[in-house]
Amino acid sequence: MKNIILASQSPRRKHLLGLLYPDFNVIPSSFDEDIPYTGKPSEYAQELAKGKAELVAKKIDSGLIIGADTIVVLKDQQLGKPETEEHAFTILKTLSGNTHTVYTGVSLIEKEHGKHKEHTFSVATYVTFRDLSDDEILAYIKTGSPMDKAGSYGIQDDWGAVFVSHIHGDYYNVVGFPLQAFYSAVKHHFPDYLPQVHKLA
């Protein structure tokens, strides 16, 4: 069994990666994410993902390290994780009735006998919210779920599911990890680490 290391402590990413690999390690990265937004969302998400993966790669001898970062962008503005409940309300009010873009950057680093190979990419998904009432937004904030999420929502939440009218792109990218693009990237660049999904059955 090859050593797979997820450089993220997001429970969503752990869950999604668990769909592909029965067994992997989690080493949260201490990478400082406090980098000013560059205005280029795809590159920015990749930079953060790569920073996370590289810090963890320094600590291990052999394996595939996976870094990832998700950002939410509406009209050139990056909407991060909310700092307060009021902030979450403002963000959700901004998303209401609009289409925003979710970018997840993924950085893959293979270390093996001194070898160091890296491949970094990002995936964009367009997400359209229906018009939300203030009551619906408040009820959602009351659940606590918006507080640890970029854009103050989880598409996989009960409320998230009834807020989003449609998406264009990969659903799992919005949850926080683009499974199909990851699988294809591993298939092409790191075939030794290709998930043997059918062994799970």
Place this chain on the structure above:
Amino acid sequence: MKNIILASQSPRRKHLLGLLYPDFNVIPSSFDEDIPYTGKPSEYAQELAKGKAELVAKKIDSGLIIGADTIVVLKDQQLGKPETEEHAFTILKTLSGNTHTVYTGVSLIEKEHGKHKEHTFSVATYVTFRDLSDDEILAYIKTGSPMDKAGSYGIQDDWGAVFVSHIHGDYYNVVGFPLQAFYSAVKHHFPDYLPQVHKLA
């Protein structure tokens, strides 16, 4: 607590409706789905959903009955549930590298003191598969999951997730029940039955 009745025994629909209502009843419909495909997918999915809901509505005095049916269409051809593993292989081979459409028809019937109010609609989502290898298709069929599913796949399966490159529309509609459109329909037509999602938190 109002009486909600799901006229479907699909475990996916039970799970999705459970995101909205903490409590509901399941009464599988004995409606005969063996109706020839009309070539009009939206109307066809609605006809099946309505047939299911109406049969169950006859059995109960009061409540909201929910019927649903999902069909998969590629190039004017309806791809139903596979009859054999070979059939599943043929269907997945057809979906490979193509964009198909998933239609879910939903029929809502409210019964109350002799009142009988019905609202039926359907939602379409476009789903694009990347090119699949025969080995990947065979590995997926080996899991058994394709056999009870329209189009021979579940987008929520491990393999399903890495087969689908992107979608256009509602993700949950592909799983089998369009949560956002359902919520909005209940809000507008059957407000007494609006899910109190925040009570779950």
